[in-house]
Amino acid sequence: MTRIEHANITVPDLEAATAFLAVVAPDFVVRHEDRSSQGYRWRHVGNAQCYFALQEPQPGSEAAPALGRYAGVGVNHFGLEVSGLEAMMRRLDAEGYARSYPVQREPGRLRAYFYDRAGFEWELIEYSTDDPAQRYRYDS
Known part of the structure; x- marks a missing residue:
């Protein structure tokens, strides 16, 4: 059997991302959160079967250029x-x-x-x- 266990996503705002998941996945909880050795915060939000690994951008990084919806790689x-x-x-x-x-x-x-x-x-x-x-x- 194969299934998705987690997806790691860099988000601009951990609190906003967690708030959205609280609405669409009410069974999800913050499983763990910490700060990396590079200085950015990260948080795992999910249930016993799967989770989203959310992380802030690394300090000093720039946002990726915006692509059109369903255009380009991503x-x-x-x-x-x-x-x-x-x-x-x-x-x-x-x-x-x-x-x-x-x-x-x-x-x-x-x-x-x-x-x-x-x-x-x-x-x-x-x-x-x-x-x-x-x-x-x-x-x-």
Whole structure:
């Protein structure tokens, strides 16, 4: 079996990144945090199965040049399977998080896309079936 155990992301603001994850992944907790020998802070936020390793930029570093959405090399978005997506969308809207794409209501799943405060895009997916043929439909 293979699964993603963690993703390491450099974020401009640890607190803002942690606050977003608290909304979209309420079962996630701060597992550990510290300061590296290079001087930047880092934090692991997750549950018993997986986590995001969040770190601040190293002191004196510059932001990477912005690329167009889904253009060039880089991460396009992160996808999280969630429960209670309708209520989660209302909370994200109320807290001012921007939607990046219209809600996708499909047989077997509901998908919503939001940007966090750092501009990372997150796909939130709620499945209504355990049938893989319905969960992972690729209708064109």
